[in-house]
Amino acid sequence: MSVGLLFDSTRCIGCGACSAACKEANGLPLPIEQHTTAYTWTVVEEVAGVHVRRLCFHCAEPTCASVCPVNALQKTIDGPVVYDASRCIGCRYCIMACPFGVPKYQWDQLVPIVGKCVLCAGRLAKGLPTACAAVCPTGATLFGDRDVLLREARRRLAHSPDTYVDHVYGVTEAGGTSVLMLSGVPFEQLGMKTNVPRQPLPLLTWQVLSKIPSFVTVCGVFLFGIHWITKRRDEVRAYEETHKEPGL
Amino acid sequence: MKASIQLWRIVGGAGLGAALAVGMAVANDGTPALRLPPDVTYGSAANSPGPVIFSHTNHVPLRDNRCVACHPQTFSILQPTGTITHEEMNAGKQCGTCHDGTQASGVQDACDHCHHMGGGS
Numbered sequence: 001m002s003v004g005l006l007f008d009s010t011r012c013i014g015c016g017a018c019s020a021a022c023k024e025a026n027g028l029p030l031p032i033e034q035h036t037t038a039y040t041w042t043v044v045e046e047v048a049g050v051h052v053r054r055l056c057f058h059c060a061e062p063t064c065a066s067v068c069p070v071n072a073l074q075k076t077i078d079g080p081v082v083y084d085a086s087r088c089i090g091c092r093y094c095i096m097a098c099p100f101g102v103p104k105y106q107w108d109q110l111v112p113i114v115g116k117c118v119l120c121a122g123r124l125a126k127g128l129p130t131a132c133a134a135v136c137p138t139g140a141t142l143f144g145d146r147d148v149l150l151r152e153a154r155r156r157l158a159h160s161p162d163t164y165v166d167h168v169y170g171v172t173e174a175g176g177t178s179v180l181m182l183s184g185v186p187f188e189q190l191g192m193k194t195n196v197p198r199q200p201l202p203l204l205t206w207q208v209l210s211k212i213p214s215f216v217t218v219c220g221v222f223l224f225g226i227h228w229i230t231k232r233r234d235e236v237r238a239y240e241e242t243h244k245e246p247g248l
Numbered sequence: 249m250k251a252s253i254q255l256w257r258i259v260g261g262a263g264l265g266a267a268l269a270v271g272m273a274v275a276n277d278g279t280p281a282l283r284l285p286p287d288v289t290y291g292s293a294a295n296s297p298g299p300v301i302f303s304h305t306n307h308v309p310l311r312d313n314r315c316v317a318c319h320p321q322t323f324s325i326l327q328p329t330g331t332i333t334h335e336e337m338n339a340g341k342q343c344g345t346c347h348d349g350t351q352a353s354g355v356q357d358a359c360d361h362c363h364h365m366g367g368g369s
Binding site: 010011012013014015016017019020021023024025030031032131134135136137138139140 | 280281282283284308313314315316319320321324325326
C-alpha cells in the first residue's frame with residue numbers, strides 16, 4: 001500500500017517546523033510565506049484559534065495529473081503526486097483542475113514552473129519519512145502507511161469523540177487522498193473545502209472520454225453509409241439520364 | 249527502489265510507533281507535549297574555555313514555540329550544525345543572530361553564560 005500523512009490539528013501548536021523542514025528538504029528559497037506559494041509548499045495557518053496545515057493532499061486519483069497534457073504530474077505507486085518540471089509546458093491546467101487549489105505558479109519568473117508539495121518523494125526513495133513529519137515536535141503530523149494512519153485516526157475518533165469532529169478528512173474527499181486530517185472544529189471553519197465531490201474527479205471526464213472512440217467509430221460508419229447511399233443515388237440518376245431510350 | 253520501499257516501511261513503522269507514543273502524551277492543560285531534540289554539546293576548540301551545551305528546552309519557550317525563529321534561516325533543521333565560532337557569531341550569524349546584546353545576552357558578555365568553564369558539563 002501507499003504512504004501518507006495524518007495531520008491532527010488538535011495537536012498542532014503552529015511552531016512552523018514543518019514549513020522550515022520543507023523549505024530545507026526541497027531546496028526552496030526563504031522566506032516562509034504566510035500562505036502556500038510556488039516557493040512555500042506547506043504552511044501552518046491559524047484559523048479561529050486552530051492551527052491547520054496547508055499542503056497537497058496527494059489524491060488517490062489526482063485531477064492535476066489527469067488533466068496534465070504532458071504527464072508532468074504523476075501519481076506514484078508509493079503515494080506522492082510528483083512533478084517533473086522538465087516536462088511542464090506551463091499550461092496551468094493543473095492549477096485550474098485541482099479541487100483543493102494546491103498547485104501554485106511562479107508568476108514572478110520569466111520561465112515559470114508549478115510548485116507544490118511532492119510528499120518528499122526523494123526522501124521516501126532513501127527510506128526516510130517526509131521532512132515535515134520528521135521534525136514535528138508534537139506528533140501532529142505523522143508519516144506512515146496510509147491504512148495504518150487511517151486506523152489510528154479512527155481510533156482517536158472512537159477514543160475521544162468529544163475532542164474531534166466525527167470525520168477523517170481525506171477518506172472520501174475527491175475519491176480519497178494520501179493526506180488525512182483530523183479536527184476539533186468543523187472543517188469548513190478551517191477554510192477547508194467540504195463540498196469536494198466524493199468520487200475521483202477524473203471519473204467525470206472519463207465517463208465522457210471513454211465513450212469517444214465508440215462514438216467516433218459508429219458516427220463514422222453512419223456518415224459513410226449516408227455518403228455511400230447519396231453517392232449511389234446520384235450515380236444511378238446520372239446513368240439513367242445518359243441511357244434514356246430515345247422516344248420515351 | 250523495492251529495497252528502499254522496504255526500508256521506509258521499517259523506518260517509517262518504527263518512527264510512526266515512536267511518534268504515536270509521543271503524540272499520545274498530552275499535558276494536563278490539554279496542550280500536546282513537545283518532543284524537542286536532545287541537548288547538543290559543542291566540543292570546545294583549543295582556545296575555548298569549555299564546551300557549550302545547547303538546549304532546545306531553554307530556547308524554544310522564549311520564542312513562543314516558533315521553530316522558524318531559528319530554522320532554517322540560521323540553523324538547519326534537518327542536519328546537525330557543524331562548527332560554531334565567535335567570528336561567525338560576532339558577524340551576526342549563528343547564535344549571534346539573537347545573542348547580540350539587545351535581543352538576548354551578547355556572545356561576548358560572560359563566558360560562563362554558555363561555556364561550562366570546568367571543561368565538563
